[in-house]
Amino acid sequence: MKAIEDWRAYMNKLGTPERAFRRYHGIVHDSIRYLVFFHKLSSTSIWFYLPKENYSRILCAYYINSNTRGWSGELRNVDFDKKGIWMLDDFLRPAMETGWESIDYYLMGKYFTSCVKAGMDGSGKVIQKFTSYYKFWSYLMLPICFLMDQMIQRGLIGRSKRVSLQPIRTKT
Incomplete structure (x- = not known):
């Protein structure tokens, strides 16, 4: 198994199996991109905003569901390191594991x-x-x-x- 070397690899692992997710991406400003992983069965979307040029930092992450008005709030400015991975895993735990x-x-x-x-x-x-x-x-x-x-x-x-x-x- 290939090691996770940046947030792109983390997100690719997050969005598997591919048939369960719809992926969207685009540019917000000249220097910021967004990636959205929409889970087809649960209707939960996980949003990521990153610098356009690299995947070493997440500027903002959150999750929402189309069946409700509530959302997760934002996790901001997370670097790709052990602490950052732990923070993002903990932040996404309700959406991914516990409900x-x-x-x-x-x-x-x-x-x-x-x-x-x-x-x-x-x-x-x-x-x-x-x-x-x-x-x-x-x-x-x-x-x-x-x-x-x-x-x-x-x-x-x-x-x-x-x-x-x-x-x-x-x-x-």
């Missing part, structure tokens, strides 16, 4: 916020708490925002949608 859950909250029929947790049952740590633009403005009116957040999460106002997402490795 994850997103709870999307709606208020007055509009999307309000998401809470993403590790584990398909949401029993793991909070990965990301995403806030919509609408909620940003409510932060200007503290403590109303805090109360709204608590009431939505407890189901007193609005509604929520839980989406459990299987890991890619069980779907492959």
Whole structure:
């Protein structure tokens, strides 16, 4: 087996078997490229942004799923070394191995916020708490925002949608 010498080799290993993934790539700016690995069975996409000229550093990585509004948050500026590989493996673990859950909250029929947790049952740590633009403005009116957040999460106002997402490795 060929040794992993840069992020390109890591990503090629990540995107196997090839028949399970759709790959997309392109240029964002003159100096930045993106690579997307879309897993056909789970609908989870893993995005990578890298310098155009080499594969020695990941500028940004995240994963999303088309069945939910929540996402992983970003892992930024990871060099290709032992520590970087460990960081990326740990970051991708919910998408690849353990699964994850997103709870999307709606208020007055509009999307309000998401809470993403590790584990398909949401029993793991909070990965990301995403806030919509609408909620940003409510932060200007503290403590109303805090109360709204608590009431939505407890189901007193609005509604929520839980989406459990299987890991890619069980779907492959």
